[in-house]
Amino acid sequence: MGGKYRIKGNKYPRMRRPRRRGRLVGLVVASAAVLGVGGWGAWQLVDVFTGGGRKASAAGSGTECGPERAPRPAPTLPEPRAITVNxxxxxxxxxLAKKTADELKKRGFKIGDVGNATKQxxxxxxxxxxxxxxxxALDTSLPVLGTQLPGAERRSEAARKGAAVDLVIGDGFKELAKKPDADRALTKLARPEPAPSSKKDC
Incomplete structure (x- = not known):
């Protein structure tokens, strides 16, 4: 070729394709994303097999929380008509003793002796x-009688014979519990609420 396009010397220009930097940048970004996802997945696996999965395993296996407790069986309590009260x-x-005894009799209790308390x-x-x-009587007759007089002290006497129980009226006595209140207390006593589930504290 002549003129201004004439090639001089023994070196010829090499015709190279322009570098596609955009493709290179895209490959770098894609590689970084793949590595990031892979690293996150590996971390999750490590977390599960070490401590991170503790809540899930506890909920699934039940080892952290004990089994749910069964409802407490209702106690066998005597009916008022089966209890003799002095x-x-x-x-x-x-x-005061006669008035209280008459009211207890109306509520179904058997009445024994009525009078003044002993010197004791x-x-x-x-x-x-x-x-x-x-x-x-501590877990049978006395709780039933106690529904009629909330706040009364309960005592057992080891040498005592027979099944009858005593109600000794004290200075703080005003009256027996209202019959509807006593009936509700007796129903609740015979049908206690189920024990709370141990899963509550999980």
Missing amino acids: VFNATTRSG YDKKVKGPGVLLGPAS
């Missing part, structure tokens, strides 16, 4: 009353 007055108010308790009971009975 009513004694340990206060200075006259007629006479004028010595500061609360509303004391419920006395044999050891076997």
Whole structure:
């Protein structure tokens, strides 16, 4: 070729294609994304097999939380008609024992002895009353009688014979519980609420 396009010397220009930098940048970004996703997946696997999956495994296996407790069986309690109650007055108010005994009789209890309290308790009971009975009555007759006089103290006497129980009226006595309230308390006593599930604290 001549003129200004004439090639001089023994070196010829090499005709190279322009570099596609955009493709190179795209490959770098794609590689970084693949590595990032792979690293995140590997971290999740490590997290599951070490400590991160503790909540899921606990919920699935139940090892962290004990099994749910079964509802408590309702206790076998005697009916008021099967309970004989002796009513004694340990206060200075006259007629209190008979009045209380009459009301208990209306509510279905059997009434035994009625009168003044023995020297052991006479004028010595500061609360509303004391419920006395044999050891076997602590979880049977005394709780049933206790629904009629909330706040009364319960005591057992080891040497006591028979199944009858005593209601000793104290200085804090005003009256027996209202019958509707006593009936509700008796129903609740016979049908206790189920024990709370242990899963609550999980």
